[in-house]
Amino acid sequence: MFYTENGCFHPLAIKPSESLPEQFTFPFYYTPHPLCIVAAEELKTYLKTQTDFEHNFGLDNTKEGLEIGKMFGVMIVKTVEGQLGYIAAFSGKIAERNHIEGFVPPIFDTLDKNGFYKQNEAHLNRLTAQIESLEQQPALEKAKIDLKQTQLESVKTLDDFKRNSKAEKLKRKQRRIDAENQLNATDKALLFETLKQQSIQNNIDLKYLKLKLADNVKTAEAHLAELLQPIKKLKQERKSRSARLQKQIHEQYRFLNAKGETKDVIAIFETTDLGQPPAAAGECAAPKLFQYAYENKLKPIAMAEFWWGISPNTEVRRHGQFYPSCRGRCEPILGHMMQGLNVEPNPIETAGVFKGELEIIYEDDALLVLNKPHEFLSVPGKTIKDSVLTRMQAYLPDATGPLLLHRLDMSTSGLLVVAKNERTHKHLQKQFINRTVKKRYVAVLDGVLEATEGIIDLPLRVDLNNRPRQLVCDEHGKKATTKYEVVAVKDNKTRIHFYPISGRTHQLRVHAAHRKGLNTPIVGDDLYGRLANRLHLHAEYLSFEHPIERKWVSFSCDAPF
Structure with a gap:
């Protein structure tokens, strides 16, 4: 078991020679403090031997399922009574769970079955199922095929007509040439008028043919649009509901800082280049650790994060190694949460x-x-x-x-x-x-x-x-x-x-x-x-x-x- 009678707080013995850092860790570029290394090693030992949850970190070839490595974090903290210890967190979910005893809870639990997120998610899933059902109906596929065929037939019919018209035009031209030497003026005039009327009629026939073919395509398009309309309406509803749900979720991510001030994730990111929170903002280990510390009157002393498991296909992550907090999601959030703390200077600036x-x-x-x-x-x-x-x-x-x-x-x-x-x-x-x-x-x-x-x-x-x-x-x-x-x-x-x-x-x-x-x-x-x-x-x-x-x-x- 990783949890103790103190819940998420894990007491940590300190050697008389071990001194506490004067400033809190700058989380985006740091060397882990010795106390963080001790806490991390204790957590790693637990992860190697635990039976509290089943998650495939990609370290055991006998395990089945998707291999997913995770970032873990430890924060050295001090209670109001002066007891030293640490709290631990993981990024995102583990084994499809947000709550694992011994680890700090999420800032907002998207997996709460009775919460608004799961209820709205269920409704969105039903909308998706309806959309997929309508998209798979035979009548819709037939309407798409009919439209494509009507369009192809329209092009072919028009091409055939134009090709025939071109041939008839050449014949009329030849008849005019022949008439110059073979017919008298009266017969020639009559022939030329006849040929002129044929040319006019051909243009009229082309005009009405185009109208007829366009009408055929329009009818096929209207039939398809009629079948697509309920799908379009459902997609609009899903998009609108999804946007409202996302906003509602973001409003739940309200972050404390050392001054006792609270700010939601929308307000934090509105002044950044992104302008809005990226996906999973607030789900990383570091914000969870700060939030729990502030809510439980624990003083943050130092922090470190390490990767556990197989590396993702895109990133470079080595099992058991310490890493800085991510910048895109965490830098704006931690920038707020560390206000009021005495933090190490940013070494990147120097x-x-x-x-x-x-x-x-x-x-x-x-x-x-x-x-x-x-x-x-x-x-x-x-x-x-x-x-x-x-x-x-x-x-x-x-x-x-x-x-x-x-x-x-x-x-x-x-x-x-x-x-x-x-x-x-x-x-x-x-x-x-x-x-x-x-x-x-x-x-x-x-x-x-x-x-x-x-x-x-x-x-x-x-x-x-x-x-x-x-x-x-x-x-x-x-x-x-x-x-x-x-x-x-x-x-x-x-x-x-x-x-x-x-x-x-x-x-x-x-x-x-x-x-x-x-x-x-x-x-x-x-x-x-x-x-x-x-x-x-x-x-x-x-x-x-x-x-x-x-x-x-x-x-x-x-x-x-």
Whole structure:
């Protein structure tokens, strides 16, 4: 059993040497506090051995059903009496349940059989069943076929008439030509008048034929529309009811903060770029933990979240690993809920600071090649203006054109090419577009690969709910291809060369970490792996045709790891 006599509060012993954090965890970028690790390990032990619920996390090949991993969260809290402990939560549902003893409850229970959601859901399901029944009626299918056939017959009849009219017109033309030499003036005049009347009659017949055919199509369309009308009416009712239900649900998600203030999810998201709450807003573990803590007079001390189970097909999630809260759904909500708490500063706002001089490894009148340091932006960000581009604009005040030919992720170090004039930029840009530029990256992976070389082909797109993370997406992703070869294996780490054929955002990082790729993240990857002293990814080699000298040039820069 995970629950105790205190319900969702789990007492936690603290060593005399263990100090509490002075500030609450910044949930979107953090290193788990030791107490959070202790609480998480206790929760993981429970998940490994529990018999309280049956859910297929994808960790046991003998289990049947859909495999779904889940995010769990623990929050270190202190009672008003000063007792230290933790509370735990899971994102969404587990085993089709919102309530599992020992875990904090949902903010709103959509599974309550007596609640308005289930009652309205049942009504929506009945509407859907009615719609499907009407859509499957034989008369509707016959009406669709009849309309299609009427349209095809109309086109064929019209084409046949026009083809015949064209042939008759040619005959009339020939008769006029023949009449010029064979008939006297009177007979010729009579013939020409007859032919004229035939031509007029043909145009009249075409007009009435078009009207008749259009009427036939209109009749078939009206019959189909008559059968579709009740379906359309039911769909409109379902859409209207669904929208009202969604609004009613959103109104139930009312979030507290440390000041005791309450705000619903609609008000929270109306000032964001989205303008309205995304799907499942408020169902993540973090908002549940804050809400329970505030409602039960528990003081939040620290928090951490970890993934349990198989990774989704699109995302990179590793079993048992800690992850930050999602940005798309949770950032606006937690931004409200953490008001009144003393929270750690956002480390992202101070990232990207580089006080040294950029290392230029080659320069001539047309271009230069530099070695970008890690954790430094290629171009200015929303809050950080210092970047390679701004430095180059200051270094080359007379340069023309966009300067940068390509970019590197902030965390990636290595070679970048800068064009000093527009002509050079266009020439080099063409080489990048045509993929004739040879690039090689070196990385250290957090594990050992079975294969020694190969090609990864996984299409990528941005995770709209968790920027700047990328997703693997066959439907909407852009093609992304990477060649790789293993260089060395040491201390359970793999040194590898990457040869990106395409240049998507985070391509090498996702291709390394995703379970359909190498399933081995790059050391120090804070987005798709585990935080370390730095991301062990470096652009070490570039080769291209020099735009002025028209000869092949190559540049290299050893990795600092």
